[in-house]
Amino acid sequence: MRTVIDLHMHSCYSDDGQYTPRELIAMCHASGIQICALADHNTTKGVEEAIQEAQKRGMRCIPAVEIDCTYQGVNLHVLGYGIDHHAAIFQQLEENVERQEQILGIKKLERTNALGFSLCREQLDAICDNGVYTGELFAEVLLNDPRYREHPLLEPYRPGGARGDQPYVNFYWDYYAQGKPCETVISYPSLTQVLAIIHQQQGIAVLAHPGNNLKGNYALLEEMIAIGIDGIECFSSYHKKAETDFFYEQAVLHHLAVTGGSDFHGKTKPAISLGDHNCTKEADVIEGLRKFHLI
Structure with missing residues (x-):
């Protein structure tokens, strides 16, 4: 069965993305995806283009962003959905990370x-x-x-x-990832700061691919829920079935939004296709999107 959602994909406005927002929406349309979200790393530059192209094709594109942050020494990604993507704070976030990356490039x-x-x-x-x-x-x-x-x-x-x-x-x-030989440390905002930014911009905050970032340290999830995350990306191309089941159960238990996304990038992750998130609960995802007034 063809999926109708993909709430996590990247365009060329992410440093590791390949396609323009317009190209991505065209690819989604060809794949049968009806509801999507462009969630570039620390930037919302491509969101408006994606929304306009989706409208032309009779699709729904939810404004989104994926923000790097840290919690208890662990690097995390948090997805912000339904945000005011024109807000200046997102340009400030992008410029801050890019400036640090450029300085650390030589190292x-x-x-x-x-x-x-x-x-x-x-x-x-x-x-x-x-x-x-x-x-x-x-x-x-x-x-x-x-x-x-x-x-x-x-x-x-x-x-x-x-x-x-x-x-x-x-x-x-x-x-180059956290703890690896070529890692260079970026000063990212804290999880608490990122939740505040997303909520101040009328969005909901969803923990992205937690199986990939938490690496089994699931005790942190309870703390993050208490701090104020609104949802969990339970269905992800990175998750095995046991991980998917665990995060889905936690989301339902704590009345959090359940989301699913491929984390599609293009050439940097060629094994991942649009809609490749193994979601078996698309009805639950769509219900959550309605509950949070995202569609």
């Missing part, structure tokens, strides 16, 4: 080269126009650099390798 390059490479900024800038060097960007450059065709560190990310299904994002998770 990230140094740590990458310490793994056994000799990349230069010109190689990165050839495919990056804002000076933000993501782990996925390093992977793309390295895997296409003829000098490193036989480099053993890259072997798992080649076609047929153990990490070759999604080589760019897997390389990021293995080397």
Whole structure:
């Protein structure tokens, strides 16, 4: 059965996204998706374009954003739905993160080269126009650099390798994510601050792909619920069935919104397709969207 919702997808306004908002909506329409949300990282630049294109096609696009934050030393992503996407605070968030990323780019390059490479900024800038060097960007450059065709560190990310299904994002998770060798620490707002921002902009705050971020430390979920999250992204391309079942039960128990999203990016996550969230409760998701006056 074709899914009719996808409440988590990224456009080219995310540093790791590929398609324009207009292209994404066209792809959603072709896939049979009727209700969607463009939730770019720390920016709402593409939301208006997505909404207008969705209206032309008789679809519903909910204004959204995905904000990086921290709680108890754990990096999290929180989705804000139904926000006033024109609010200045979202531009401020974007500029703050981008400025830090640009400053830390050289450190990230140094740590990458310490793994056994000799990349230069010109190689990165050839495919990056804002000076933000993501782990996925390093992977793309390295895997296409003829000098490193036989480099053993890259072997798992080649076609047929153990990490070759999604080589760019897997390389990021293995080397640039929290606690990894090339991590550079960004000063993100706290979970409490992000909840306040979303609520001040008339939105609801949903914990994104918690199975991916909490990594089994589910005791934190109870605390986050007490602090004021409004929903849980129970259905995600990252979740196994046991995780999906657990988060769904928690959402129902605490009367929270239940959402589902693919976290589609394009080339950085080629194994993930639009609508790929394994949602078996789309009626519950839609009911929650109505309850919170999002549709």
